[in-house]
Amino acid sequence: MTTGPLTALTRRAALAGLAATTSLSLTPAMAQSQIDKNKLYVQLRGNLDGSDGLWSYSGAYWGKPHGEIARQLFRVDGLSYNSVTLREDSGVDQKMIECGFWQHPGTSELADAWTNPMNGLECEPKHFKSSQTLSFDKHGNWELPEDRRAAVRHVEGTIVEPITNGPIIWSQERLITKVVRPEPETGSDPLAYGGPVRTSTSLVTYEADIADLDKDFVPSTMHYQSMSGWYPWMRMGQRAGVCSFELAGRKLPSTSEVPDRILAFLNDRRPGFIDDPWA
Secondary structure (H helix, E strand, C coil): CCCCCCCCCCCCCCCCCECCCCCCCCCHHHHHHCCEHHHHHHHHHCCCCCCCEEEEEEEEEEEEECCCCCEEEEEEEEEEEEEEEECCCCCEEEEEEEEEEEECCCCCCECCCEECCCCCCEECCCCEEEEEEEEECCCCEECCCHHHHHHEEEEEEEECCCEEECCEEEEEEEEEEEEECCCCCCCCCHHHCCCCEEEEEEEEEEEEEHHHCCCCCCCCEEEEEEEECCCHHHCCCCCCEEEEEEEEEEEECCHHHCCHHHHHHHHHHCCCCCCCCCC
């Protein structure tokens, strides 16, 4: 699988806690004091009844070599399924799978071939299908699995305390990592190797109306931003710089509301994903 924007340890992902009994008459300080941030995370990113949270997102992908200005490299559209569970100990288990597609900016044309404007080299972007599994403890801190710890040099992951302002509530998730890269294979393209470590910052904010928190399905939107290194297929080698996703998305009540452009891409490149995403 090629890593996508919402995948942990490359970027990011996801969210924060929930409220059971809040009222629009509460002041922001009072409202926040009564909100379980882990429950809010489940309710806004997924659904409390255990059904998947289905998300469509669109936005841009930016590149900025050190000392140069940032430029938009791609338009991005994608769809993700999120299974989010509030455990009996108040911790959270979350798994996600997504498909996304790179397009030339200002068009709906898939970028199967691409000339990198930062180095002039011909590249083959990899449309992504990626997955992640995360767990958070009752305090909203990321529980890093034992089998990942050897490769991780630094990790910060947390579900942030919710923010309220009038009738609106925001839930945030922050994932900050530094991981060891494997050595490149003999004979591989040296420009596909970005160095011995990879750093990533993943910042997600989910928004909903406080008045909707007592509903089975809570309509919510999200904004996602990341900072990380070059993808191998960009052929940037170890040149200093950073890339960033800038995405906005909406939780969908059903697959019937998947945007037409994303549906067309999926039917063409990932047939069967909507019907059986976890296969």
